[in-house]
Amino acid sequence: MTAVSPESAPLFEPFDLGGCHLENRVVMAPMTRLFSHGDGILAESAVDYYRRRAEGGIGLILSEGIATSDLAAQCALVPKIEPGPAFDMWVRVTDAVHAAGSKIMAQLWHTGLGRIRTESKDPSVLSIGPTAEYLLEGSPQIETGGNTPPGRAMTKADIAAVVEEFAVAAVASKEAGFDGIQLHAAHGYLFDQFFWPETNRRTDEYGGDIAGRTRLAVEVVEEIRRRVGPGFPIGLRYSQWKLPAHYSVRSHKTPQELEAFLTPLVKAGVDFLDASTRRYWEPAFDGSELTLAGWTKKLTGLPVMAVGSVGLSGAFRPYDMTEKADPDVDLGRIAGMLTRGEADLILVGRALITNPEWANNVRTGNYAALVPYDIAKLAEHW
Numbered sequence: 001m002t003a004v005s006p007e008s009a010p011l012f013e014p015f016d017l018g019g020c021h022l023e024n025r026v027v028m029a030p031m032t033r034l035f036s037h038g039d040g041i042l043a044e045s046a047v048d049y050y051r052r053r054a055e056g057g058i059g060l061i062l063s064e065g066i067a068t069s070d071l072a073a074q075c076a077l078v079p080k081i082e083p084g085p086a087f088d089m090w091v092r093v094t095d096a097v098h099a100a101g102s103k104i105m106a107q108l109w110h111t112g113l114g115r116i117r118t119e120s121k122d123p124s125v126l127s128i129g130p131t132a133e134y135l136l137e138g139s140p141q142i143e144t145g146g147n148t149p150p151g152r153a154m155t156k157a158d159i160a161a162v163v164e165e166f167a168v169a170a171v172a173s174k175e176a177g178f179d180g181i182q183l184h185a186a187h188g189y190l191f192d193q194f195f196w197p198e199t200n201r202r203t204d205e206y207g208g209d210i211a212g213r214t215r216l217a218v219e220v221v222e223e224i225r226r227r228v229g230p231g232f233p234i235g236l237r238y239s240q241w242k243l244p245a246h247y248s249v250r251s252h253k254t255p256q257e258l259e260a261f262l263t264p265l266v267k268a269g270v271d272f273l274d275a276s277t278r279r280y281w282e283p284a285f286d287g288s289e290l291t292l293a294g295w296t297k298k299l300t301g302l303p304v305m306a307v308g309s310v311g312l313s314g315a316f317r318p319y320d321m322t323e324k325a326d327p328d329v330d331l332g333r334i335a336g337m338l339t340r341g342e343a344d345l346i347l348v349g350r351a352l353i354t355n356p357e358w359a360n361n362v363r364t365g366n367y368a369a370l371v372p373y374d375i376a377k378l379a380e381h382w
């Protein structure tokens, strides 16, 4: 095996993530690829797609978002994990990843009002959310970041059904051989719609103060833990920024607000947190250099993942990713964060689309082999 280059050594230390042994700190970020059939079954090509990244030296893969139901799915091309062929394809993926010596966790996803109804399995069914409208017509937020079409406010029965479908999907993930799960509670999707007061205007116990706004996520974590038992890591991804393009939103305005948000989730039994930012090095709050990952770790003590533009010069813009991002091999910043204990793991997203071997090339200092990210590559499932 080629020697580890000194500047990248901190990325290639082993780590214990809630009982799951990882060979190194480099994690594949969850990336929706829309290569399923309209019935939520992964395409055949997914097995080699994930195998390639595992063989490329990644310590852990976070799967693309897996819809917990048809209503949860962003569109009909998002995979599910229900019994039958959808489940069987995931078994093949986890087997392939394990055979290549890596680990894989399932990202479970409900888009709420972020569902693209016209591209869903049944466009006649309204999307659901904490309140019927994402942002109120006339909200100044709409001018800067857009809105989503209205749906229907969730009833108590809808809430109970969502808790149940997440628990069922988590148990299925464990049975399919995943090494843990991650709840997608970021980017303005269902859980985040409950977290953000702008999109959660409920007056019952699922709205109002931070205890109310985190209640759905807390109930989901507790129910999953009850069903999967101990020793199966449950992670949660959260973000300040929201879709469609609310990149400058700060739903937690101070470290104190962030602590009030994270505390109930930690108490519910979350094993690790993924602080989703578009540039992993940016300070989270005025008056401190600490990143969102750094604050998350400082406030909770849990294992934390950092993410955003690793190995690239351009930040992530979901609906406007036209630019080609050049490779950026400034590993000093990442290595420093890991060494200082500001984060434990580093997620790599787009760089892995064009460089399945990213981890191995960075480990050995073979930077010349890295190619730029190119959005056109999303058309290939390679």
Ligand SMILES: Cc1cc2nc3c(=O)[nH]c(=O)nc-3n(C[C@H](O)[C@H](O)[C@H](O)COP(=O)(O)O)c2cc1C
Binding pocket: 029, 030, 031, 032, 033, 064, 065, 107, 184, 186, 237, 276, 277, 278, 307, 308, 309, 310, 312, 315, 316, 347, 348, 349, 350, 351, 378
């Ligand atoms: C094609 C694509 C699909 C994505 N799908 C998801 C997803 O399913 N779940 C999620 O939490 N984030 C998703 N993201 C966001 C990534 O996980 C990551 O946070 C983002 O790309 C920033 O990391 P990067 O700069 O290394 O690409 C997606 C990003 C891309 C580029």
